[in-house]
Amino acid sequence: MKKTSFRLLSLALVSSLVLAGCSNGNNAQPKNENASQSGGEASASKDTSTGGKAIELNYWVPFSGSDGEYMEAMVKKFNESQSEIKVNFMNNNWDNYYPKLVASLAAKSAPDVAVTHVSHLAELIPTGMVEPLDELAKEAGLDWSAYGENQQNSVIRDGQHVAVPLDTHAVVMYYNKKYLKDAGLLNDDGTIKMEPGAEGFTQMLKTLKGTLPSDVSPLIIGSNNIFTFWIWYALVAQQGGTYINDGKATINTPEGQKAMALIKSWIDDGLALPDIGDNSYDIFKTSKAAVTFTGVWATGNFESEASLDFAAVPFPQLFSQPAAWGDSHTIFVPKQDNHDKELAAVKFAKWLTDNGAMWAKAGHVPSEPSVLESADYKAMPYRSGYAGVMKDVKYMPDTPKLGSVNDAVLESLVEINFGSKSVEDGLKDAQAKAEKLLSK
Amino acid sequence: MKRTMRPILKNYLTAFAFLAPFLAVYLWFWIYPIIKGFLTSLTTGSLGAPKKFVGLDNYRYMMDDDKFWSSLWNTLYFILISTPSIVLLGLGMALLVNMKLRGTTWLRTAYFMPYMLSVSVIGSIWVFILQSRTGLIAETMNSFGKTMGFSWFGSWGMGWLSILIATLWWTVGFNMILFLAGLQEIPEDLYEAADIDGANRWAQFRFITMPSLKGVTVLIVILQTINSFKLFGQTWLITKGGPGTSTTPLVHYIYQIAFRQWDAGYASAVSFVLFLIIAIISLGQYKLLMSKK
Numbered sequence: 165m166k167k168t169s170f171r172l173l174s175l176a177l178v179s180s181l182v183l184a185g186c187s188n189g190n191n192a193q194p195k196n197e198n199a200s201q202s203g204g205e206a207s208a209s210k211d212t213s214t215g216g217k218a219i220e221l222n223y224w225v226p227f228s229g230s231d232g233e234y235m236e237a238m239v240k241k242f243n244e245s246q247s248e249i250k251v252n253f254m255n256n257n258w259d260n261y262y263p264k265l266v267a268s269l270a271a272k273s274a275p276d277v278a279v280t281h282v283s284h285l286a287e288l289i290p291t292g293m294v295e296p297l298d299e300l301a302k303e304a305g306l307d308w309s310a311y312g313e314n315q316q317n318s319v320i321r322d323g324q325h326v327a328v329p330l331d332t333h334a335v336v337m338y339y340n341k342k343y344l345k346d347a348g349l350l351n352d353d354g355t356i357k358m359e360p361g362a363e364g365f366t367q368m369l370k371t372l373k374g375t376l377p378s379d380v381s382p383l384i385i386g387s388n389n390i391f392t393f394w395i396w397y398a399l400v401a402q403q404g405g406t407y408i409n410d411g412k413a414t415i416n417t418p419e420g421q422k423a424m425a426l427i428k429s430w431i432d433d434g435l436a437l438p439d440i441g442d443n444s445y446d447i448f449k450t451s452k453a454a455v456t457f458t459g460v461w462a463t464g465n466f467e468s469e470a471s472l473d474f475a476a477v478p479f480p481q482l483f484s485q486p487a488a489w490g491d492s493h494t495i496f497v498p499k500q501d502n503h504d505k506e507l508a509a510v511k512f513a514k515w516l517t518d519n520g521a522m523w524a525k526a527g528h529v530p531s532e533p534s535v536l537e538s539a540d541y542k543a544m545p546y547r548s549g550y551a552g553v554m555k556d557v558k559y560m561p562d563t564p565k566l567g568s569v570n571d572a573v574l575e576s577l578v579e580i581n582f583g584s585k586s587v588e589d590g591l592k593d594a595q596a597k598a599e600k601l602l603s604k
Numbered sequence: 605m606k607r608t609m610r611p612i613l614k615n616y617l618t619a620f621a622f623l624a625p626f627l628a629v630y631l632w633f634w635i636y637p638i639i640k641g642f643l644t645s646l647t648t649g650s651l652g653a654p655k656k657f658v659g660l661d662n663y664r665y666m667m668d669d670d671k672f673w674s675s676l677w678n679t680l681y682f683i684l685i686s687t688p689s690i691v692l693l694g695l696g697m698a699l700l701v702n703m704k705l706r707g708t709t710w711l712r713t714a715y716f717m718p719y720m721l722s723v724s725v726i727g728s729i730w731v732f733i734l735q736s737r738t739g740l741i742a743e744t745m746n747s748f749g750k751t752m753g754f755s756w757f758g759s760w761g762m763g764w765l766s767i768l769i770a771t772l773w774w775t776v777g778f779n780m781i782l783f784l785a786g787l788q789e790i791p792e793d794l795y796e797a798a799d800i801d802g803a804n805r806w807a808q809f810r811f812i813t814m815p816s817l818k819g820v821t822v823l824i825v826i827l828q829t830i831n832s833f834k835l836f837g838q839t840w841l842i843t844k845g846g847p848g849t850s851t852t853p854l855v856h857y858i859y860q861i862a863f864r865q866w867d868a869g870y871a872s873a874v875s876f877v878l879f880l881i882i883a884i885i886s887l888g889q890y891k892l893l894m895s896k897k
Contacts, residue, residue: 263863266651287866290653388757388847439755443738564650568865579848582758601865604665
């Protein structure tokens with residue numbers, strides 16, 4: 165009897181384990197389901213009064229960070245501004261946005277309009293579900309020349325625009341004005357006093373180190389996360405290089421080695437720390453670092469800290485030409501038979517970019533130069549300081565293997581930062597891994 | 605003859621009618637995906653794009669894929685370190701809370717609590733505690749004027765130690781409950797008889813408790829091995845598989861192949877190999893551990 169009851173108990177526990185396993189799996193992405201519907205009630209009520217039927221669009225975005233609120237506010241404003249189109253806003257967790265989006269495209273259950281990064285277009289296009297937009301744009305009155313040239317070119321595939329650029333977000337430089345002033349490194353206009361080139365920049369960090377308190381790092385970068393890769397890429401691009409050329413990996417090159425040797429030298433000389441992940445934001449925010457290279461999306465975060473007196477400028481030019489890592493959020497239209505919906509989606513995209521000043525609150529640089537000239541935009545602190553970066557941004561190579569090549573390179577760069585591999589060996593590994601991935 | 609056949613047939617039909625709902629779900633959600641997964645592993649082409657049949661190419665590619673072997677070794681290493689620690693710690697905690705002392709009910713709850721959290725919460729908690737410079741440990745040491753001389757996520761060994769600690773803290777409570785159930789099944793009179801025979805506490809533990817817990821230990825070892833093979837959330841959230849690929853286990857790599865490389869065929873092939881490994885090891889373990897009975 166006892167034995168049976170024990171067996172029953174263990175059976176019950178095993179099944180509860182299985183169930184718990186399932187529920188854990190789901191809980192792992194709880195943010196995924198925090199889809200918030202911001203229906204435009206105002207416009208809905210208008211519809212009934214005019215008797216017209218609004219076109220409903222389902223709109224997916226990956227803004228699980230603070231930028232989600234700004235986008236939600238924009239959708240609300242759009243819905244209130246007119247009664248023809250009603251957009252249903254659905255925010256998704258950034259981490260698994262692309263698996264979800266690609267799966268929905270493959271399963272023909274895609275939203276009517278969605279955000280994608282320029283760098284992810286190459287993953288979406290093989291599904292055959294990305295609608296070319298030139299005809300629709302003409303009908304919707306969208307003029308491509310209204311966008312920054314770099315941004316507009318970044319969304320052309322096979323001679324057609326396949327998405328509407330919404331913004332540019334780049335890695336830029338933030339610095340703590342108090343620390344730099346104390347070290348005598350600020351000009352009267354608040355810019356940094358330093359000699360040009362990599363030596364000048366490194367020398368500036370060394371001067372800082374001499375005056376900073378011992379627990380404050382001159383430079384902070386995400387030395388074991390994706391920032392290392394982005395900064396390395398920017399430094400390669402500043403030497404005129406890239407890392408995938410014509411479908412061939414070009415990682416282990418003199419440019420690649422020089423770029424990585426510079427980053428590694430900052431760590432070796434104690435000017436930057438080797439083991440920093442996502443806490444790089446907090447370290448700069450709490451004044452534990454004087455300079456940081458980080459994404460423009462950190463602006464909103466940094467300005468919420470009253471004790472921090474900082475400035476934001478484009479990524480410094482350390483080699484022969486200006487360049488910065490950057491990417492763009494763009495709006496694309498999944499293919500569907502309903503022409504009216506596709507047209508409405510493009511009209512919505514145009515409205516979003518025309519009202520880019522609202523989006524700039526999130527820290528991103530709007531894609532239309534005319535927005536940059538607007539009083540609304542200029543009135544915002546910090547943003548215009550780095551708007552120039554949109555011209556210098558070097559978009560990443562266009563390949564569906566981009567994500568996996570980036571991961572493979574990053575793995576090796578982090579090993580170099582931690583000192584477990586030399587610059588030469590690390591880049592050799594990265595080159596071999598990338599070649600293998602690209603050949604498959 | 606006919607008379608005896610009918611009730612048997614009827615029996616089977618009744619049984620089938622009761623089993624049918626389960627069988628339908630089982631076939632559709634378990635067996636069909638396994639077959640489909642195997643078929644996908646014979647193809648190439650990114651997710652959503654047309655597939656091409658390539659036979660066993662994916663399996664051949666796997667054989668000289670360094671990352672496959674390193675993540676398989678990482679997974680095996682994690683099983684080697686996690687299974688004994690979970691069994692010993694779970695047993696120790698079960699013995700502790702099984703003692704008739706004050707506060708054991710509270711301890712039972714406390715030990716079990718973390719198990720109810722989801723892996724994303726576990727990940728955030730341990731990153732918050734362990735991360736360098738701004739983590740709880742680093743800040744605490746800082747306030748005493750000391751610096752943490754090493755990085756929890758900075759090397760192969762420390763990375764795995766961090767994952768192990770997080771996993772133990774998360775799951776050991778469940779294994780404790782299993783052991784506790786086993787302990788409470790042992791009849792009290794065995795211990796009384798041993799007392800009368802003059803057996804000391806160690807002898808009682810060695811000759812009564814341990815043999816009685818055999819079944820539950822087998823269960824835990826097998827479950828733990830399978831769970832460790834499926835390790836993903838902790839490495840994804842805490843160490844991101846790094847530094848380099850040093851804390852990337854097999855399921856983590858499968859995710860990367862499927863959703864970073866968009867290579868559904870190769871991801872299915874690696875998954876299928878993982879499935880075979882788990883099946884063989886579980887079977888072997890069960891045979892080995894039960895045959896000693």
